[in-house]
Amino acid sequence: MLLPDTPRRNSTLPSPPPSPPPRYAASSSFASRSTARVGEAAAFAEDAAVRRARLHAELDALGFTELEPLLRDPAFRGSAALRMYTSFLFPKSAGALAMAEKPHRAATVAASICFMVREQRAAAHEWLRNHDRALSDGARQGLPRHPLYIVLDNLRSAANVGNIFRAAEAARVSEVLTCGITPTPPDPKLLKTAVGAAKYVKHSHFSSTAQAVAQLQARGIAVWAVETTENAKLYCTTDMPQPVALVFGNEVIGVDTDVLHACDAVVEIPMHGVKNSLNVATAASILIWEALRQWSPTLESSSSETS
Numbered sequence: 385m386l387l388p389d390t391p392r393r394n395s396t397l398p399s400p401p402p403s404p405p406p407r408y409a410a411s412s413s414f415a416s417r418s419t420a421r422v423g424e425a426a427a428f429a430e431d432a433a434v435r436r437a438r439l440h441a442e443l444d445a446l447g448f449t450e451l452e453p454l455l456r457d458p459a460f461r462g463s464a465a466l467r468m469y470t471s472f473l474f475p476k477s478a479g480a481l482a483m484a485e486k487p488h489r490a491a492t493v494a495a496s497i498c499f500m501v502r503e504q505r506a507a508a509h510e511w512l513r514n515h516d517r518a519l520s521d522g523a524r525q526g527l528p529r530h531p532l533y534i535v536l537d538n539l540r541s542a543a544n545v546g547n548i549f550r551a552a553e554a555a556r557v558s559e560v561l562t563c564g565i566t567p568t569p570p571d572p573k574l575l576k577t578a579v580g581a582a583k584y585v586k587h588s589h590f591s592s593t594a595q596a597v598a599q600l601q602a603r604g605i606a607v608w609a610v611e612t613t614e615n616a617k618l619y620c621t622t623d624m625p626q627p628v629a630l631v632f633g634n635e636v637i638g639v640d641t642d643v644l645h646a647c648d649a650v651v652e653i654p655m656h657g658v659k660n661s662l663n664v665a666t667a668a669s670i671l672i673w674e675a676l677r678q679w680s681p682t683l684e685s686s687s688s689e690t691s
Contacts, residue, residue, distance in 0.1 A: 428481045429474045435484055436473055442494035450501055458565060458589075459508070465500035468493060511570035511583070518583040529586075531627030532557045532675050533605060537593040537643055538564035538634045539664060546577030547665035548632075553581035555672045558627070560585055561600075563593040593631070593643045600629045601648070607631060609647040610671055611639045612660055616652035624675045632664050 443451060453460065460466050472493045475481040483489060534552055539545055545567050552560050562568045568589050569575060569582045590596040597607050609631040610619070631647060633639030638661070644650060653667055662670075 428476065428478070432473045435490070438490040439469070439472055439494055442491045443497065446494055446498050448494070448498050454497070454501060459568070460504070461565070463500070463504055465497045465504065468497055468500065508570055515569070515583045519586060527556060529556050529558045530676065530679070532672065533600060533627065533629035534560045534668060534672070535593065535596050535600070535607070535629055535631040536560065536562050536566045537631055537639050539566045539632070540635060542567035542571045542573035543577045544635065544663065544665045546574040546582065548668045549574065549578040549585050549587075550581040551665070551669045551672055553584045555676060557672065558586065560587040561590060561596045562587060563590045563596050593640060594646060597631070597643060597646050605629050606649070607647045608649045608651055609633075609639045609644050610652070610667060611644060611650055612652045612655070613644070613650055616650040619651040619653055619671060619674055622649075622651055624678050626679060628675065630668070630671050632668050635664055
């Protein structure tokens with residue numbers, strides 16, 4: 385039986401719907417949302433000098449004497465007080481600008497800054513008291529410190545520094561020397577990653593790594609940089625002297641070239657992949673335990689003599 389004829393389907397595909405109009409005109413740049421507001425933010429900052437004068441006047445009225453440390457001291461870098469100061473001077477939106485221009489806003493911000501600075505100072509003093517007590521407790525327990533010093537050349541990550549403090553405590557190194565912009569205790573992020581170890585580690589801060597290197601060398605301590613260079617020696621085939629200081633550099637640029645030239649030697653960790661470096665905290669742990677491995681017979685004999 386024959387079926388009735390059915391209409392044949394059109395074999396051609398339906399034409400696509402019309403394209404939506406372009407989101408940007410042809411002359412528009414492909415700037416991101418953040419960079420597209422640079423001009424807008426700059427317009428909000430036009431009267432920053434006026435707001436600065438208002439804020440400084442209110443701080444003076446409160447007897448605030450730590451404005452210079454707030455703006456210059458690395459201890460306040462990234463602090464809530466400094467962020468509030470900067471946000472008042474350079475608002476990022478129309479709403480923030482309107483708030484900053486209110487008659488009593490400068491007084492409110494000044495009072496908040498004073499409180500935040502006092503709070504941070506108090507926390508720092510409390511931490512130092514606990515730190516000194518912890519060092520004294522360790523000394524009374526007779527825990528020996530190894531003749532190893534760690535120099536941190538302008539590290540930017542508090543998390544990395546905290547991990548290095550944790551390793552330094554576990555290895556009982558003599559001291560950690562932080563330099564330049566390197567975060568120092570009691571930075572909250574540093575203390576978090578150190579997991580309570582930072583208070584047991586002796587540490588000091590230098591405005592420049594060159595100063596730290598010079599002081600160590602003046603004390604008769606050999607200073608070795610850990611960096612990948614043409615003349616660097618393999619870390620595990622080179623005998624480490626006692627005492628020795630190991631310099632670890634910035635996460636992006638490594639050890640500063642001037643510091644490299646001032647060091648007594650340069651050692652490296654061999655890389656077998658595409659990347660030519662390790663995380664600085666990982667590298668520090670490798671070198672610290674290599675030193676202890678090399679020194680283990682000497683350290684065991686000296687420990688038995690003292691006991």
